[in-house]
Amino acid sequence: xxxxxxxxxxxxxxIPAIVVDAESQKVLTLAYMNRESLAISLEKxxxxxxxxxxxxxxxxxxxxxxxxxxxxxxADCDRDALVVRVRKDGPACHLGTDSCFSYPLWRGxxxxxxxxxxxxxxxxxxxxRRPEGSYTSYLFEKGLDKILKKVGExxxxxxxxxxxxxxxxTVYELADLSYHLLVxxxxxxxxxxxxxxxxxxxxxxxxxxxxxxxx
Numbered sequence: 001x002x003x004x005x006x007x008x009x010x011x012x013x014x015i016p017a018i019v020v021d022a023e024s025q026k027v028l029t030l031a032y033m034n035r036e037s038l039a040i041s042l043e044k045x046x047x048x049x050x051x052x053x054x055x056x057x058x059x060x061x062x063x064x065x066x067x068x069x070x071x072x073x074x075a076d077c078d079r080d081a082l083v084v085r086v087r088k089d090g091p092a093c094h095l096g097t098d099s100c101f102s103y104p105l106w107r108g109x110x111x112x113x114x115x116x117x118x119x120x121x122x123x124x125x126x127x128x129r130r131p132e133g134s135y136t137s138y139l140f141e142k143g144l145d146k147i148l149k150k151v152g153e154x155x156x157x158x159x160x161x162x163x164x165x166x167x168x169x170t171v172y173e174l175a176d177l178s179y180h181l182l183v184x185x186x187x188x189x190x191x192x193x194x195x196x197x198x199x200x201x202x203x204x205x206x207x208x209x210x211x212x213x214x215x
Contacts, residue, residue: 004038008080014050017082019092021099022071026117028092029059029100033082038073045070047086053141091191097124098191116182123186135145147187147212150180 009015014032021028031049033041037057040048047060047068061067068086075082092098100122112118126136139147154177161169185191 002075002079004035006079007038007075007082008078009035010080012052013084014052015080017047017049018082019047019068019084019086021092022085022087024115024117026099026115027101028068028088028098038082041070041084042073047084061089064090064094066092068092079109088193090197091193096191097121097188098193103128119179120182120186120192123182127186136183139180140187144187147180147184151177151184154180 007015010134011033015034015038017031017033019028019031020026031047033048034050034057037048037050039060040057044059047070049058049060050056051058059067059093068084069088071085071087073082073084091098093102094173098117098120102124104121104125123136126134127140130137130141154173157173158170159178161173182192185195
């Protein structure tokens with residue numbers, strides 16, 4: 001274990017902090033800390049950064065409620081950069097997205113491992129750029145009513161397949177429904193993490209109810 005005195009802050013007294021979601025391993029944001037904000041972060045167990053634009057400290061989540069609970073802080077070999085692993089309460093980006101890094105610039109030929117977060121980031125890119133010939137672009141161009149109509153149609157298809165007890169067809173229709181639900185989320189600015197947090201809160205409530213019934 002090292003201490004703050006061994007870190008190398010730059011000429012402005014700052015050190016970059018790469019914030020990573022401990023669950024998904026996804027990079028959430030790149031922010032900066034000075035000696036004071038880092039000390040506060042370690043004391044509170046919550047990310048506190050230094051805003052270069054506002055020239056002041058800011059506790060992440062203080063106004064939005066999207067706190068980032070620190071699980072570990074690790075310095076690199078040169079002691080001039082940090083990786084902060086966190087458990088977050090909500091979207092990391094001020095735009096309401098799961099991560100600040102949501103806009104692909106280049107992709108190699110080998111596809112990345114599939115993830116809901118990756119698909120959601122792709123949908124956000126389609127929403128912003130609207131490339132021609134893209135079905136997703138078409139949905140965003142048509143707007144909320146069209147997206148909701150497709151969600152309803154796909155939900156009906158899931159019901160039909162499930163009622164028929166056709167496992168393969170049900171999986172297929174569930175995938176279609178999931179895709180259109182993610183499009184709806186992107187349209188409304190709802191990130192996957194918000195849904196995950198809601199499910200987690202219900203799990204806690206359900207666990208408490210079970211304990212009360214057993215008491």
